[in-house]
Amino acid sequence: MVASVPPPAAGPLPYHLLCLLRDRGATSRAELAGQLGDPRARVLGEIDALIAAGLVREAGPAASRGGRRSTLVELSPDLRFAAVDLGASSIDVEITDGRLEPVAGYSEPAEIRSGPKAVLQRLGEILAKLKADGAYQRLQAIGIGVPGPVSYRDGVPVSPPIMPGWDRYPVRDVLAREHACPVVVDNDVNIMAIGERHGGVAHSVDNLLFLKLGTGIGCGIYLGGEVYRGTDGCAGDIGHIQLDGHGQVCACGNVGCLEAVFSGAALTRDALAAARAGTSPALAERLAAGSPVSAQDVADGAAEGDATCVRLIRDGGHQVGTVLAGLVSFINPSMIVVGGGLAGLGHVLLAEIRSVVYRRSLPLATGNLPIVMSELGPRAGVVGAAVLASDLAYGRQER
Amino acid sequence: MVASVPPPAAGPLPYHLLCLLRDRGATSRAELAGQLGDPRARVLGEIDALIAAGLVREAGPAASRGGRRSTLVELSPDLRFAAVDLGASSIDVEITDGRLEPVAGYSEPAEIRSGPKAVLQRLGEILAKLKADGAYQRLQAIGIGVPGPVSYRDGVPVSPPIMPGWDRYPVRDVLAREHACPVVVDNDVNIMAIGERHGGVAHSVDNLLFLKLGTGIGCGIYLGGEVYRGTDGCAGDIGHIQLDGHGQVCACGNVGCLEAVFSGAALTRDALAAARAGTSPALAERLAAGSPVSAQDVADGAAEGDATCVRLIRDGGHQVGTVLAGLVSFINPSMIVVGGGLAGLGHVLLAEIRSVVYRRSLPLATGNLPIVMSELGPRAGVVGAAVLASDLAYGRQER
Structure with a gap:
């Protein structure tokens, strides 16, 4: 992982110190020493070394807790x-x-x-x-x-x-x-x-599936608190799991892949078809206005009560839920987060995904399983x- | 994990020493010290402690490698x-x-x-x-x-x-x-x-799926060299992944679960139906002889060239392969081992499973992916x- 330029601090103790300062902000020397399992003198020595290396600086006295006052330290404001x-x-x-x-x-x-x-x-x-x-x-x-x-x-x-x-x-x-x-x-x-997992809804969750619904579909996997990337780095490539042996042909050459049935690309295709066929007044109106029909139009149409738009979203949620139900039975996660551009389809989509997973997966695996929208969105x-x-x-x- | 009676040796070094002796047999003190990252004196001290605790014993002089002879040590022969x-x-x-x-x-x-x-x-x-x-x-x-x-x-x-x-x-x-x-x-x-993974074909494989095809169907999961058990201990319960929304009703109350379509129980059901319908001469003969029709009869019928028996196995392999293909895309394993009673259906089953997985999963995930039969079988x-x-x-x- 490390490129030719070595990282400024190596070894677990400086790493843990810097992460504490990253995640908590200015902290007193005493607290840092208390938080870490290492001997106090070693922690204090490492803090001094990090200050000397320009990664950490002093930030005034800590609030008194009786006894000798500890000083606050924080990450250098120049780090980028x-x-x-x-x-x-x-x-x-x-x-x-x-x-x-x-x-x-x-x-x-x-x-x-x-x-x-x-x-x-x-x-x-x-x-x-x-x-x-x-x-x-x-x-x-x-x-x-x-x-x-x-x-x-x-x-x-x-x-x-x-x-x-x-x-x-x-x-x-x-x-x-x-x-x-x-x-x-x-x-x-x-x-x-x-x-x-760092700054959103899945903070510190052990076994996390992050479902990205965008132009394509993929899944980020945390297991035991660590990112799991697979033997060849392609774990989570769930867009080509087969839903239907006689369904849409996919760009990958197979038929009935999740991505071919529901994804940003598939939804745009289906929305355009609905606009042309006139089955969706909302989408036909967009098309007549000369603008390209997008996933956002489907979301807007559904919000206006256009039945075809609602159906497109629910059908899509059903397909995603069907794949997800299998993955939940297989990996028994602690939380599922739904993100990516199609997360903008909102609670109609989420409700349908939840409905299928809660009905299809093993009850023991879903008893305490939250399925929620990404908090960070595009960030x-x-x-x-x-x-x-x-x-x-x-x-x-x-x- | 530890019950009220404490384990005889705690801490990582004794554990690693005992595992080396478990997996390699009698080994010289010098070699043990060389194998482990810990300081030589500490390793030798731990060996003496394990001998004193009755877990390890001396087993004569090691073969000379020049210099002072080291002595062999081995696990106590009384351990059970x-x-x-x-x-x-x-x-x-x-x-x-x-x-x-x-x-x-x-x-x-x-x-x-x-x-x-x-x-x-x-x-x-x-x-x-x-x-x-x-x-x-x-x-x-x-x-x-x-x-x-x-x-x-x-x-x-x-x-x-x-x-x-x-x-x-x-x-x-x-x-x-x-x-x-x-x-x-x-x-x-x-x-x-x-x-x-310890004593069979998957020795030390990092990311392993062990597929058990028996009365029911389940999957054992190794990720990063560790058993993965899931948030609630039910990871690998793949028998209830849905294959077909309009298929066989499953004991779990859903329809089209893998187990309802193909498993020891489902195969016995389908074989009996084929025997009764007369579509399989081999199975009809077993039934006429008054013996219950079993998975082994299907294997025997297939070996004798009974077309229905071959088809039952191939259809089953196709269903298992379809579920497995999705799991391979998702988890990108290093090896898949097929075990359990139905592994006795042999290479017709394995060939069909392989065929579906290699065709359906992402090429990057299957390029170096062996799909093999269990070596240890019922043991x-x-x-x-x-x-x-x-x-x-x-x-x-x-x-």
Whole structure:
């Protein structure tokens, strides 16, 4: 995972100290020593070393608890991470401070299909602009998500179906050289799951499924509190699970895949058909107005009570729920979070997904299973990328 | 996991030492010290402590490698574990030595439905008989698998559907009190997966799915080299994943579950129907001879070229493969092992399962994915139960 530039702090104790300061903010030396299992003198010594390294600074006296006053320490205000979420047709960038609070952000459309050189060059320009604007002087680390399978260890995409030219392209090493900092590369759905677990509704959940319903469909997986990426980095690729052996032909060449039946792309197709057939007054109106029919139009139509729009969403929720019910029986998760663009279809979608999962899965597996909407929405990806970047810079060691 | 009687050795170093001796047999002190990351003096001190505790003994001089001769040490020959596999209608018991080699075994039919008191009393009688026969003087630990979900931490079955009277029955504590040794309780499919990974075809595989095809269907899961049991202990319950919304009604109340379509019970039902309808000469002959039609008859009929028997197996393999293909896309495993009674249907079944998985799952996930038959067969369960018992006695700490 570590690029050629070594992380500033290695070993578990500094990592745990820096994470505590990341997640809790300014904390007294005494409290830090109390929180960690290590001997007090070692903790205090490490804090001094982190101050000397410029990662941590003193932040005044702590509130008195009787006895000698402890001093507060906090992360250096100069720490900066770049968090990048490359989508099929978008770049989202956030610059954060050491506590992962955003200090600047930028988004623009970008076609991943234009290849790694063009996309990473554009990313370089965006980062240079943010630097020129004063968002950072130097980066501690970069975290980046890409819309395809990734070899996490090697920092490269692996056989990504919608990313021509990216197969085994050394994304991590190219960015690390260019920006002189360590870089971590992961799948876009994984970074959303990481974001939601760090700063969203799934805070610290052990066994989490994060379902991304967007143009495509994928699933981020946390098991035992760790991201699970699979043997080849393609775990969670549930968009091609077969629902119907005689259904829609999928781009992958099989028939009846979940993505072919319900996804952003499939919904746009079905909505356009409904608009043309005149079965949906709401959608026909959009089409007549000359605007392209989108998933948002279906959501709006459903909110206006258009029966076809409601049916499209419920049918889709049913299909997603059917796949999810099997996964729940298989993996017995503690929570399911639904995110991605189609999460905008709202509670009609969620109600249908819940209904199928609660009816179909083993009662023991669903008794205490919340199925909820993402809290972070479109920011989930960059939040997760920032978490990965900080974990790397703060010296996390992979098991 | 630990019962009231503490394990004889606690802490990671003694555990690793004992596991090395379990898995490699007699080993020189020098080699043991070399194998472990700990300081040499500490390792040698721990070996002496284990000898003093009666768990390890000296076994003569090691082969000379120049310099001072090291002495061999090995596990005490008196160590004994009891490994128990409770099935829906059977009890299998093995007594093993410290290296998990069987020293005695016993199997008999037993209905799990007769309840915990009757079944555990019978287990007590079997163990007493084995003791009287000299198989052991005292047990270091007992490992036991039961055919239903288990709270591994609490050592109790949890809402097991085919085990009336067992819900939250304190199996671990009752056995621990009775036999004055620590006890570990797990699901029957998990112990088969553990057995196959320890002593079978899946040796040390990181991400393993062990598919048990028996009267019912279940899946044992290893992820990152650890058994994954799920939030409520019911991970791997794939028998009720829906294949067909208009299919066979299942005992669980839903329709089209994998188990309702293909399993030991479903195959017996379909074979009997084929025998009665006269579509299968081979099965009709068995029925006419007055014997009950079984899965083995279907296997025999297929071997004789009976087309209906071949079709029953291939249809079943197709259904199993369809569910498995989805799980492969989701979890991206390193290996799939097929075991349980229906594994006796042989290569026709395996070929069909492979065909569907290799066609349906993501190519990246199947490129290096072996799908193979269990090597341990009906012994997989007791081997896994013995591994769990020894892990407990040797001081493994759960993460």
